Amino acid sequence: GFKMGIVGLPNVGKSTLFNALTKTAAAQAANFPFCTIEPNVGEVNVPDARLDTLAEIAGSKAILPARMTFVDIAGLVKGASKGEGLGNQFLANIREVDAIAHVLRCFEDGDVTHVEGRVDPVADADTIETELMLADLESIEKRRANLVRKLKGNDKEAQQQDRLLAAAQEALESGKPARVVEVDEEDAKAWKMLQLLTTKPVLYVCNVSEEEAASGNAHSEAVAKMAAAEGNSHVIISAKIEEEISQLDDEEAEMFLGEMGLEEAGLDRLIRAGYELLHLETYFTVGPKEARAWTIKQGTAAPQAAGVIHGDFEKGFIRAETIAFDDFVACKGEQGAKEAGKMRAEGKAYVVKDGDVLHFLFNT
Numbered sequence: 432g433f434k435m436g437i438v439g440l441p442n443v444g445k446s447t448l449f450n451a452l453t454k455t456a457a458a459q460a461a462n463f464p465f466c467t468i469e470p471n472v473g474e475v476n477v478p479d480a481r482l483d484t485l486a487e488i489a490g491s492k493a494i495l496p497a498r499m500t501f502v503d504i505a506g507l508v509k510g511a512s513k514g515e516g517l518g519n520q521f522l523a524n525i526r527e528v529d530a531i532a533h534v535l536r537c538f539e540d541g542d543v544t545h546v547e548g549r550v551d552p553v554a555d556a557d558t559i560e561t562e563l564m565l566a567d568l569e570s571i572e573k574r575r576a577n578l579v580r581k582l583k584g585n586d587k588e589a590q591q592q593d594r595l596l597a598a599a600q601e602a603l604e605s606g607k608p609a610r611v612v613e614v615d616e617e618d619a620k621a622w623k624m625l626q627l628l629t630t631k632p633v634l635y636v637c638n639v640s641e642e643e644a645a646s647g648n649a650h651s652e653a654v655a656k657m658a659a660a661e662g663n664s665h666v667i668i669s670a671k672i673e674e675e676i677s678q679l680d681d682e683e684a685e686m687f688l689g690e691m692g693l694e695e696a697g698l699d700r701l702i703r704a705g706y707e708l709l710h711l712e713t714y715f716t717v718g719p720k721e722a723r724a725w726t727i728k729q730g731t732a733a734p735q736a737a738g739v740i741h742g743d744f745e746k747g748f749i750r751a752e753t754i755a756f757d758d759f760v761a762c763k764g765e766q767g768a769k770e771a772g773k774m775r776a777e778g779k780a781y782v783v784k785d786g787d788v789l790h791f792l793f794n795t
């Protein structure tokens with residue numbers, strides 16, 4: 432599954448947001464740095480109205496949305512790369528995530544201590560990025576030292592790694608994150624395998640006050656500019672509102688959102704923004720038993736998409752019976768789509784499209 436790591440300085444609202452995300456009160460938010468010591472892991476449903484539509488048409492008994500994992504990575508502070516705060520363990524946790532949700536304090540509240548004594552989300556983002564850059568530099572130096580022997584042996588893989596590490600090192604030493612390095616197609620895989628922290632896509636989460644949830648504020652505007660310049664993205668959220676919503680039922684939540692001038696819960700926007708940032712898409716499997724959403728990377732071919740369900744589906748892949756979402760709806764289901772000639776048999780080379788309703792045929 433896909434994993435997002437929630438990072439940010441202490442007291443910016445990470446726990447509040449994470450709790451709302453997972454609807455658990457377990458990791459109690461408290462006005463105290465280092466409140467959440469263990470990295471907390473939570474799984475959330477990916478909201479997708481299309482799945483409900485499909486289930487209704489097919490009369491599916493169960494609805495199984497796609498899932499996304501969030502990891503609350505607390506304790507990242509200035510000096511973390513040198514083992515301060517909760518130090519290096521956190522950096523290891525970040526290494527494992529697909530993207531970083533960086534929560535930035537954009538709310539003013541004299542009662543909530545800011546670690547630097549002022550509200551400045553762009554400076555905060557810089558503080559965290561600097562730590563990640565220092566951590567990358569340190570790990571690059573170690574890794575390059577370890578490669579020396581293999582390089583003498585003319586190991587091709589080692590040469591590629593070293594060349595990529597050197598490029599990252601050069602960027603980092605000139606004060607830039609590793610994501611600025613331009614990587615060729617043939618190096619893309621090896622580059623990703625390096626798992627450098629500053630190559631992870633970042634979604635800045637502007638935590639604004641309840642009153643500013645709909646409009647944003649000057650702080651969130653500054654973050655938006657920074658994100659755009661970096662090729663990252665941002666969302667505006669009020670963690671407090673999300674916390675309140677997470678305790679309401681759907682109908683109450685909708686009313687509450689209306690009162691706040693919001694169309695959609697911030698968490699839904701957050702999850703969707705994560706999808707976009709990671710270039711993820713959804714396909715569906717639909718039957719009387721269940722309607723289910725599956726997550727793939729954009730550009731995934733049918734056998735690999737089948738492999739998300741089960742490795743055997745990929746190995747024994749024969750073909751995928753495919754109905755586009757709109758056709759499925761217009762023809763009122765699989766039978767209708769079949770009769771209208773809207774069900775296609777697609778082979779190994781087929782690139783799955785977002786919203787496809789698929790049925791895989793495979794050898795066992």
Ligand code: GDP
Nearest residue numbers: 441442443444445446447460461462538540670
């Ligand atoms: P963390 O250290 O980043 O996990 O921060 P927490 O989620 O524990 O929040 C720290 C404090 O800030 C708590 O007292 C929260 O209630 C408060 N807080 C979080 N979000 C907001 C917000 O949007 N507005 C205000 N006024 N307080 C908030």
